[in-house]
Amino acid sequence: MRYVVEGPSMEPAFRAGERLLVDRLAYRRRAPRVGEVVVLRDPERPDRYLLKRIAVAPPMQPAPQRGQYFVLGDNAAVSRDSRAFGPVAREQIVGRVWRRY
Amino acid sequence: MSRPAIRSLTSRALRALDRIAPPRTAHAHCDIPCGIYDPHLAQIAALTVIRMDQLIEALGELPQGASKADADKWHNSFSRYVAVKEEHAELCKREVRVIWGDYFKPEHTEKHKDLHATVWNIMKLASKNRQEVNAQAAQELLAAVHTFAAAFWDTKGVATKKQPSNQAVGGEIVVPA
Numbered sequence: 057m058r059y060v061v062e063g064p065s066m067e068p069a070f071r072a073g074e075r076l077l078v079d080r081l082a083y084r085r086r087a088p089r090v091g092e093v094v095v096l097r098d099p100e101r102p103d104r105y106l107l108k109r110i111a112v113a114p115p116m117q118p119a120p121q122r123g124q125y126f127v128l129g130d131n132a133a134v135s136r137d138s139r140a141f142g143p144v145a146r147e148q149i150v151g152r153v154w155r156r157y
Numbered sequence: 158m159s160r161p162a163i164r165s166l167t168s169r170a171l172r173a174l175d176r177i178a179p180p181r182t183a184h185a186h187c188d189i190p191c192g193i194y195d196p197h198l199a200q201i202a203a204l205t206v207i208r209m210d211q212l213i214e215a216l217g218e219l220p221q222g223a224s225k226a227d228a229d230k231w232h233n234s235f236s237r238y239v240a241v242k243e244e245h246a247e248l249c250k251r252e253v254r255v256i257w258g259d260y261f262k263p264e265h266t267e268k269h270k271d272l273h274a275t276v277w278n279i280m281k282l283a284s285k286n287r288q289e290v291n292a293q294a295a296q297e298l299l300a301a302v303h304t305f306a307a308a309f310w311d312t313k314g315v316a317t318k319k320q321p322s323n324q325a326v327g328g329e330i331v332v333p334a
Contacts, residue, residue: 060182062183107185157167
């Protein structure tokens with residue numbers, strides 16, 4: 057899936073206007089890992105998507121098991137993330153950011 | 158980016174595709190919900206526009222045969238009034254736009270169905286007040302900002318009243334009752 061970044065909360069790694077390819081199949085094979093940048097559904101507004109980094113993942117999790125993930129923006133000062141809306145379920149994570157284009 | 162040569166062909170194809178079917182937006186928002194909004198400044202800005210029209214009116218015409226010093230003084234005052242009118246009409250737009258865009262939510266506009274029309278009207282009126290010296294347009298701007306302010310406070314369950322501005326300009330402002 058193609059996405060375009062909006063807003064500064066993932067700077068400097070990702071800047072507004074950058075185009076991203078998101079691998080929606082990535083987490084069918086395995087669970088999200090700490091440090092990966094993901095697109096997820098906004099828990100407070102399900103009609104839109106957020107770009108965040110996985111900060112805490114459930115320990116030792118087999119792929120099919122569903123868990124809760126703590127996501128943070130890199131630019132913590134200007135990010136609305138799990139500090140505000142709490143951990144997110146695996147199903148809310150759309151996919152892993154694979155590359156830019 | 159570090160590998161433009163490798164990236165370019167795929168990248169160009171994907172960007173061409175973006176033009177046909179735009180990509181989804183991944184928000185990395187500066188969404189700090191500080192939650193502090195107040196339509197007071199927009200009303201002060203609208204009152205300032207009215208005041209500048211009053212001062213321009215009071216300034217009258219440049220007297221014929223005025224000395225250079227007097228002409229300079231007149232032009233200086235006139236320029237300053239126009240500059241402040243420009244600035245505050247724009248400030249009024251900005252203040253309203255921020256509250257409209259950042260504070261108002263769909264559930265608010267369900268109750269205040271004319272909100273978008275009011276905001277649009279404010280944008281148009283503020284621009285008209287920049288383009289013209291027009292006391293009536295300035296009053297219309299203030300009235301529209303009053304409507305906006307009352308709607309804003311209503312979404313918070315706060316009743317409002319109109320009270321005199323108690324400024325040289327006269328007029329009223331909408332404040333929580």
